[in-house]
Amino acid sequence: MSSHMLVQMPLLAVIGIVACRMLPVRLQDSILVKVGGSVPCVMVALFASSYWMLPRALDAALNDPLAELAKFLSLPLLVGFPLVLAWRRLTLIGRGFVWTNFISMLAVLGWLYIVAPVRVCNSYLVNDQESAGWYMVIISVLIFLWWLGTLMVGGGMGPDKHDSSGSGTTLA
Amino acid sequence: MASYTYTPTPDQGAKAGVLAYLVISAVVLLLMMLFGLLMRMEQAQFISIGGLWFYKLLTLHGAGMVGIVALAGAAVMWHFLGQYVQLTQGIFMANLVLFLTGVVMILGSVLVGDFHAGWTFLFPLPGTSMGLWSQGAAASFMGGLLVIGVGFVLLHLDIARAIIKRYGGLGRGLGWPQLFGPDDGNAPPPAVVASTMVTIVNLIGLVVGASILVMMLVNLYVPTFEIDALLAKGMIYFFGHVFINAVIYMAVIAVYEILPRYTQRPWKSNKVFLASWTASTIMVMFIFPHHLLMDYAFPKWFLIMGHIIGYLNTFPILIVTGYGAMMIVYRSGIRWDMCSRLLFVSLFGWAVGAMPAFIDGTITVNYVMHNTLWVPGHFHTYLILGMVAMVFGFMYYLGKPDENAKDSPIDVAAFWGFVIGTMGFTMSFLYGGKEGAARRYAEHLPNWVPYDRLGSIFAMLLIASVLVFIFRFLGRLGLARRDYQRASLARSMAT
Ligand code: HEM
Numbered sequence: 001m002s003s004h005m006l007v008q009m010p011l012l013a014v015i016g017i018v019a020c021r022m023l024p025v026r027l028q029d030s031i032l033v034k035v036g037g038s039v040p041c042v043m044v045a046l047f048a049s050s051y052w053m054l055p056r057a058l059d060a061a062l063n064d065p066l067a068e069l070a071k072f073l074s075l076p077l078l079v080g081f082p083l084v085l086a087w088r089r090l091t092l093i094g095r096g097f098v099w100t101n102f103i104s105m106l107a108v109l110g111w112l113y114i115v116a117p118v119r120v121c122n123s124y125l126v127n128d129q130e131s132a133g134w135y136m137v138i139i140s141v142l143i144f145l146w147w148l149g150t151l152m153v154g155g156g157m158g159p160d161k162h163d164s165s166g167s168g169t170t171l172a
Numbered sequence: 173m174a175s176y177t178y179t180p181t182p183d184q185g186a187k188a189g190v191l192a193y194l195v196i197s198a199v200v201l202l203l204m205m206l207f208g209l210l211m212r213m214e215q216a217q218f219i220s221i222g223g224l225w226f227y228k229l230l231t232l233h234g235a236g237m238v239g240i241v242a243l244a245g246a247a248v249m250w251h252f253l254g255q256y257v258q259l260t261q262g263i264f265m266a267n268l269v270l271f272l273t274g275v276v277m278i279l280g281s282v283l284v285g286d287f288h289a290g291w292t293f294l295f296p297l298p299g300t301s302m303g304l305w306s307q308g309a310a311a312s313f314m315g316g317l318l319v320i321g322v323g324f325v326l327l328h329l330d331i332a333r334a335i336i337k338r339y340g341g342l343g344r345g346l347g348w349p350q351l352f353g354p355d356d357g358n359a360p361p362p363a364v365v366a367s368t369m370v371t372i373v374n375l376i377g378l379v380v381g382a383s384i385l386v387m388m389l390v391n392l393y394v395p396t397f398e399i400d401a402l403l404a405k406g407m408i409y410f411f412g413h414v415f416i417n418a419v420i421y422m423a424v425i426a427v428y429e430i431l432p433r434y435t436q437r438p439w440k441s442n443k444v445f446l447a448s449w450t451a452s453t454i455m456v457m458f459i460f461p462h463h464l465l466m467d468y469a470f471p472k473w474f475l476i477m478g479h480i481i482g483y484l485n486t487f488p489i490l491i492v493t494g495y496g497a498m499m500i501v502y503r504s505g506i507r508w509d510m511c512s513r514l515l516f517v518s519l520f521g522w523a524v525g526a527m528p529a530f531i532d533g534t535i536t537v538n539y540v541m542h543n544t545l546w547v548p549g550h551f552h553t554y555l556i557l558g559m560v561a562m563v564f565g566f567m568y569y570l571g572k573p574d575e576n577a578k579d580s581p582i583d584v585a586a587f588w589g590f591v592i593g594t595m596g597f598t599m600s601f602l603y604g605g606k607e608g609a610a611r612r613y614a615e616h617l618p619n620w621v622p623y624d625r626l627g628s629i630f631a632m633l634l635i636a637s638v639l640v641f642i643f644r645f646l647g648r649l650g651l652a653r654r655d656y657q658r659a660s661l662a663r664s665m666a667t
Binding site for chain 2: 091092093096097100103104107108111112115116117118144148151152153
């Protein structure tokens, strides 16, 4: 379960991120304009990634080839790709919002997995579920510390003006 | 060694947003004080509103006061910080809208839904009402807190963005290059240092608070998702304590910014100042276990940490600020008006109010004194005579008609009414606590009642004085937006 949720799925999103980065900047900008700017991109990424946090979505991906296909397509295309597009335009407020939201969601989801009274996935055992939960909590704490660290040393600003594009290469 | 001289800066009026914050704060503060008075009068057996209303008012008073002083503190911080870095007006207003939305949810939960589990929403009380309030009421209360928290996260992210943009990182905002390297005199001004500290600790506190709130909401509807009650308590107190502490660190910016204008002496961020703020940034996050000293189930090291850090954190900022203010005022021939009086007395209130906490933070004392009225005695002193006095000082400053305007005798009387009323009111708490009166009891034993009665009378004096402050401010709103010199120059300057 841990490797499914915390290795395979993030890597799928990373594929989207890398793919988007490989596109020429002009193309990225024009796609961003066509899809309506950075807010819709963030929203799509938020909802798509939330869906794959649901236990039954994990089960479906393992049992149903169609759902598996959907996972392999949606994580790169609807999470990684739009995030990179939006990232270039987001200032620290937008990026901070994405990060704080992601961190608290990851921590709470992990916590829910740890204390869940039942086995939430048919395909995994209870102790799988618990260790996945612990990994999530630990990862969220680490990400939070790292993110605060970038603020302390002054990375993570995003573009100065809303209408200019940043490089989109920094994470924070 | 850097040399420090005063460079006069133009005196700016408040933006409309800051005034909106202040007006709302003034009105809500007054309302919550009246709720407080009703509770105190109930304990004094002057009136009889019954247990249900006492606890409803206690919940509203706690949540309302903590929220509204945070709002007022944010207004002070935003006003002064905005003179050094470029803040976003839209975010500032979004915070206000989210705040008001949260307030409506909380009011609905308490007044309509009868929720009365206290502002600390301690697990598992909100979910175990035994039929006294509905799940919906509890959810609305916690949801309201969550919405208010989201607003503050946005505000702090904007502040972080602005400080990073101007100074290149939150570490630089705290003046680390000057603290750990040679002091070149270019450290950020106190307003920036304080805002940076508040932003760091509040962002951490709010993320922890949001996590426990969401977990409790899940648990409310699906109780089989069990929460470790001790962990929940730790997280709630971490969040609550950081948040309420941060309030005074926002408001003290008014002292740093305004007092120097009166005496034309600079309040510079020297090494000692920077060191104390950096130390407190860390300590403020580890001090909350002093609320948990009676929870024997916590690991021992955790409680000892609370004891030690509680001792240590009482002093740095307080001493640096108190000493700094003395240096600004000492033999300066400062002219005392309502603003300078309130700001100066606020440091007294802060220092005096910290002492009972210092005493109560000692484990052996805590076993006896905690959960008595001693604790409300502590925080009402530093919040009313410290924090709230800073906010009223700021209001008087904004509304001062001109540099040499004289205060009317009514204002001066109100000032003394405020000081004496607060001292009397808080002493009645402290003394009641010493006599063993438990906190959060709607009904008191007969031998506690005399203190409650005295306390109620002093509270009336305090509220009457606050009414004068508030009406004066509302009457001068028009002036508050203009840019002009407000501080009367000290006698040594105004030749
Ligand atoms: C005229 C002014 C005020 C009056 C008469 C008043 C009165 C009271 C009373 C009677 C209690 C309950 C004490 C108990 O039995 O446990 C209380 C609690 C409290 N007050 Fe005030 N208060 C005033 C101002 C303030 C201010 C300005 C603040 C904050 C800035 C504040 C924050 C609180 C808090 C946090 C509690 C604890 C609530 C709880 O135990 O859940 N109060 N107040």
